[in-house]
Amino acid sequence: xxxxxxxxxxxxxxxxxxxxxxxxxxxxxxxxxxxxxxxxxxxxxxxxxxxxxxxxxxxxxxxxxxxxxxxxxxxxxxxxxxxxxxxxxxxxxxxxxxxxxxxxxxxxxxxxxxxxxxx
Amino acid sequence: xxxxxxxxxxxxxxxxxxxxxxxxxxxxxxxxxxxxxxxxxxxxxxxxxxxxxxxxxxxxxxxxxxxxxxxxxxxxxxxxxxxxxxxxxxxxxxxxxxxxxxxxxxxxxxxxxxxxxxx
Amino acid sequence: xxxxxxxxxxxxxxxxxxxxxxxxxxxxxxxxxxxxxxxxxxxxxxxxxxxxxxxxxxxxxxxxxxxxxxxxxxxxxxxxxxxxxxxxxxxxxxxxxxxxxxxxxxxxxxxxxxxxxxx
Numbered sequence: 001x002x003x004x005x006x007x008x009x010x011x012x013x014x015x016x017x018x019x020x021x022x023x024x025x026x027x028x029x030x031x032x033x034x035x036x037x038x039x040x041x042x043x044x045x046x047x048x049x050x051x052x053x054x055x056x057x058x059x060x061x062x063x064x065x066x067x068x069x070x071x072x073x074x075x076x077x078x079x080x081x082x083x084x085x086x087x088x089x090x091x092x093x094x095x096x097x098x099x100x101x102x103x104x105x106x107x108x109x110x111x112x113x114x115x116x117x118x119x
Numbered sequence: 120x121x122x123x124x125x126x127x128x129x130x131x132x133x134x135x136x137x138x139x140x141x142x143x144x145x146x147x148x149x150x151x152x153x154x155x156x157x158x159x160x161x162x163x164x165x166x167x168x169x170x171x172x173x174x175x176x177x178x179x180x181x182x183x184x185x186x187x188x189x190x191x192x193x194x195x196x197x198x199x200x201x202x203x204x205x206x207x208x209x210x211x212x213x214x215x216x217x218x219x220x221x222x223x224x225x226x227x228x229x230x231x232x233x234x235x236x237x238x
Numbered sequence: 239x240x241x242x243x244x245x246x247x248x249x250x251x252x253x254x255x256x257x258x259x260x261x262x263x264x265x266x267x268x269x270x271x272x273x274x275x276x277x278x279x280x281x282x283x284x285x286x287x288x289x290x291x292x293x294x295x296x297x298x299x300x301x302x303x304x305x306x307x308x309x310x311x312x313x314x315x316x317x318x319x320x321x322x323x324x325x326x327x328x329x330x331x332x333x334x335x336x337x338x339x340x341x342x343x344x345x346x347x348x349x350x351x352x353x354x355x356x357x
Contacts, residue, residue: 003357004299006329011322013333017301019354020259021139024302027334061123063136064143066231068336072220084130091125095132096146096231098187099220101310101337112304112334116138119122140258180242182255183262185350191339203249210244214251215265215350217306218339235257238241 007054016055022063023055023115033106037075040109041082048113057115059086062093066112068100075108126173135174141182142174142234152225156194159228160201167232176234178205181212185231187219194227245292254293260301261293261353271344275313278347279320286351295353297324300331304350306338313346 008015017024028047030040045059052058067083069075076097087093093113102110127134136143147166149159164178171177186202188194195216206212212232221229246253255262266285268278283297290296305321307313314335325331331351340348 004301004354009328009330011325011327011330012318013330015332017332019301022141022260022301024332024352026302026332027336063123063138063141064145064233066334068334072222076222080131087130089130090128092128092130092132094134094136094143094145096185096187096229097222098146098229103310103314103335110334110336114143114302116123141260182242182257182260183264183352191341195341199250206249208249209247211247211249211251213253213255213262213264215304215306215348216341217265217348233262235242 007051016051018055018117021117023052023057023117025051025113025115027110027112029102029107029110036078037069037108038078038082041079044109044111045082045086048111052115055115055117057117060088060091061116061118063114063116064094065114067095067097068102068110069097070099070102070108072099079109126170135170137174137236140236142171142176142236144170144232144234146229146231148221148226148229155197156188156227157197157201160198163228163230164201164205167230171234174234174236176236179207179210180235180237182233182235183213184233186214186216187221187229188216189218189221189227191218198228245289254289256293256355259355261290261295261355263289263351263353265348265350267340267345267348274316275307275346276316276320279317282347282349283320283324286349290353293353293355295355298326298329299354299356301352301354302332303352305333305335306340306348307335308337308340308346310337317347
């Protein structure tokens with residue numbers, strides 16, 4: 001078996017790549033894009049739960065995340081509220097957030113996560 | 120003991136997460152925001168020294184950093200001067216820099232660092 | 239020998255840093271900047287091949303990449319076409335892409351890659 005595992009691999013990217021106990025998740029955006037940044041964040045975090053489970057880990061083992069929001073003034077507080085509701089108490093990852101135009105204008109949030117496999 | 124260590128963990132993020140010999144530091148911004156990008160960078164790097172020390176490592180063991188500046192034209196040269204003064208000769212990490220709007224308009228620089236623990 | 243290897247280290251950054259089986263490549267931009275995003279991406283990926291080879295690995299072992307494009311509307315499709323032509327079938331890394339102003343206005347694409355060493 002290869003020392004690198006990939007999940008949902010396409011021509012452009014794999015959704016998840018696992019190597020040396022570390023799980024790299026591709027940038028995730030909401031599947032439904034009509035919601036505000038809070039709704040989109042909750043949708044992304046649901047997808048993230050699912051990818052982490054497929055990889056054999058969970059949200060208690062996140063190491064670091066990068067969060068891009070399309071408009072700080074409009075999106076930051078809504079994203080944070082959804083994020084803080086989801087993060088397990090005492091297990092928050094390192095995090096950095098900035099504003100960035102994303103792949104399409106209706107995308108308000110993108111989250112890139114790195115997690116640890118279970119030991 | 121858990122295989123994941125966290126420092127200064129809040130509801131939103133941990134300042135530092137350590138796993139498998141790698142130290143993930145959250146995006147750091149200046150504690151005082153009235154300075155220019157050089158002053159803010161120096162302040163951030165002082166904080167980074169302190170977090171690396173708490174984690175049990177130091178600036179000679181940085182692996183990679185991402186630097187976000189609020190305004191390339193205004194901030195890039197000032198940030199670089201403060202950065203190059205701080206980086207240990209012959210031990211510079213990989214680095215990438217771009218312009219991004221940050222969490223508040225008075226933040227001119229944010230630095231995300233990954234380091235190696237001491238062996 | 240140190241447990242951290244660095245390639246092409248200057249006062250600001252190293253092009254490549256290797257630790258614990260993981261290869262961190264600095265943000266790469268095109269060496270010739272008169273081309274469109276497709277030409278610049280192809281140039282970057284050629285450089286990336288060369289850095290990965292110097293590190294002792296190759297494009298089949300990429301773990302994750304971040305891609306910054308200067309203008310989504312102008313650059314995204316051109317970058318993607320060059321990217322997908324280069325990515326080995328079935329071995330795509332995790333990936334995240336956003337729009338960001340880069341170090342100079344003629345830079346249309348920057349790619350930050352992380353790869354696994356050969357086992």
